[in-house]
Amino acid sequence: MSVLVTGGAGYIGAHMLLALQDAREPVVALDNLSAGERWLAPQDVPFVEADVGDEKKLAQVLNAYDIKEVIHFAGSILVTESIRNPIDYYSNNTANTLKLLRACVAAGVKRFIFSSTAAVYGVPERTPISEQSPIRSITPYGASMAMSERILEDVAAAHDLSFVTLRYFNVAGADPSGRAGEIGKPTHLIKAAAQIAIGYRKEKLQIYGGDYPTPDGSAIRDYVHVSDLAQAHLEALERLRNGGTSITLNCGYGRGYSVYEVVEAFRRVTGEAMEYDTAPRRAGDPAQLIADNAAIRTVLDWRPRYDDIDFIVETAVAWERQLEARAEKV
Numbered sequence: 001m002s003v004l005v006t007g008g009a010g011y012i013g014a015h016m017l018l019a020l021q022d023a024r025e026p027v028v029a030l031d032n033l034s035a036g037e038r039w040l041a042p043q044d045v046p047f048v049e050a051d052v053g054d055e056k057k058l059a060q061v062l063n064a065y066d067i068k069e070v071i072h073f074a075g076s077i078l079v080t081e082s083i084r085n086p087i088d089y090y091s092n093n094t095a096n097t098l099k100l101l102r103a104c105v106a107a108g109v110k111r112f113i114f115s116s117t118a119a120v121y122g123v124p125e126r127t128p129i130s131e132q133s134p135i136r137s138i139t140p141y142g143a144s145m146a147m148s149e150r151i152l153e154d155v156a157a158a159h160d161l162s163f164v165t166l167r168y169f170n171v172a173g174a175d176p177s178g179r180a181g182e183i184g185k186p187t188h189l190i191k192a193a194a195q196i197a198i199g200y201r202k203e204k205l206q207i208y209g210g211d212y213p214t215p216d217g218s219a220i221r222d223y224v225h226v227s228d229l230a231q232a233h234l235e236a237l238e239r240l241r242n243g244g245t246s247i248t249l250n251c252g253y254g255r256g257y258s259v260y261e262v263v264e265a266f267r268r269v270t271g272e273a274m275e276y277d278t279a280p281r282r283a284g285d286p287a288q289l290i291a292d293n294a295a296i297r298t299v300l301d302w303r304p305r306y307d308d309i310d311f312i313v314e315t316a317v318a319w320e321r322q323l324e325a326r327a328e329k330v
Contacts, residue, residue: 002026002065006052006100007073009036012115012171012226014180016071017042019230028065037183053096055103062107070104071113071233072097078187079119079284082141093144101155111240112152112163113233118289120146120167128292131248139284149248162246164236169222169252169291171229173312174319181319189262194316197270200324205274207259209281218259220288222252225306235300247299252291253307265313
């Protein structure tokens with residue numbers, strides 16, 4: 001019996017594969033490589049190149065590897081892109097999750113860990129945000145994930161399936177040992193800043209919004225290290241194996257850093273000040289998103305190891321240097 005990780009050649013999926021390997025768990029990766037890269041997943045992990053919406057292929061994989069547990073990362077995650085292309089987001093994040101769940105039920109999968117997002121909350125009424133906060137998504141990305149959450153709840157209620165849904169806040173950083181990290185074009189602050197910090201991008205950092213109702217005017221986010229996030233999934237899986245009931249949990253550190261504070265962290269880590277321009281706010285960006293993480297700490301006994309913004313930045317910078325060295329060899 002193996003654990004199936006969808007989106008296993010992507011940023012978070014690759015870290016999940018590493019965490020499962022480190023825990024000596026048999027694992028299979030599935031990815032259509034639309035955003036991921038085969039080399040990012042551990043080379044000794046069985047890898048299936050397929051779309052998560054391909055029910056015929058899913059059935060073959062689930063049966064061939066005797067899959068009874070699935071960790072699902074194969075979603076589209078860009079807020080502004082979802083506003084431009086909502087059909088794509090509802091298709092990949094919602095319709096394909098439904099297809100995956102249908103295949104899981106048919107194959108007798110028992111446990112399902114779902115990668116969701118704090119974007120389901122929209123603009124929160126209060127901060128920190130608890131799991132009981134209203135679901136008021138303001139973007140197709142958030143709405144598509146909220147729909148998938150509801151589908152999962154209904155499917156689990158009707159079938160012999162238990163689940164944990166983890167609502168991520170801002171995932172950042174890279175594997176401390178340099179085995180994986182974020183690839184592709186930067187879509188979040190820390191990766192963009194890391195590329196500028198090493199000189200890969202010869203431009204100023206763009207800060208979107210300097211007039212938010214926050215202490216320094218820039219947006220505040222709860223940054224969680226990707227390796228801590230992977231560990232939370234392992235502990236979620238262990239909860240279900242021990243008979244724990246299905247649950248939805250926030251995954252964040254419970255503290256926030258403004259954009260300007262992150263820029264200052266880069267100065268501390270690299271010893272160089274970073275030039276930036278402040279641009280208008282982007283559509284769909286709340287002023288602040290900070291997790292109330294009391295539930296995940298209690299229910300999963302989650303104890304993050306890398307809750308330090310300087311360490312997150314340090315691993316992100318180290319990964320970008322490694323990517324640059326890799327590109328030079330190609």
